[in-house]
Amino acid sequence: MRLIIEAQICIGCGLCEQICPHVFQLTDEMVAVVRQSTIAVHDVAAVDDAATACPVQAIRWE
Numbered sequence: 035m036r037l038i039i040e041a042q043i044c045i046g047c048g049l050c051e052q053i054c055p056h057v058f059q060l061t062d063e064m065v066a067v068v069r070q071s072t073i074a075v076h077d078v079a080a081v082d083d084a085a086t087a088c089p090v091q092a093i094r095w096e
């Protein structure tokens with residue numbers, strides 16, 4: 035599965051980066067991006083936490 039951040043929806047709150055900085059990064063444009071193409075197994079739970087915490091549901095697995 036691929037981790038998706040919908041840039042059009044992201045409001046740049048930075049919550050995902052706080053929860054899982056290995057995976058999420060807030061750009062200078064205040065949009066979250068995925069830092070790595072492969073998500074390590076030990077990061078999956080934190081990614082799911084970030085997806086749940088995202089206030090606009092911009093993070094999802096595809």
Ligand code: SF4
Binds near residue numbers: 044045
């Ligand atoms: S938690 Fe959601 S809205 Fe906030 S920066 Fe991350 S993707 Fe964007």
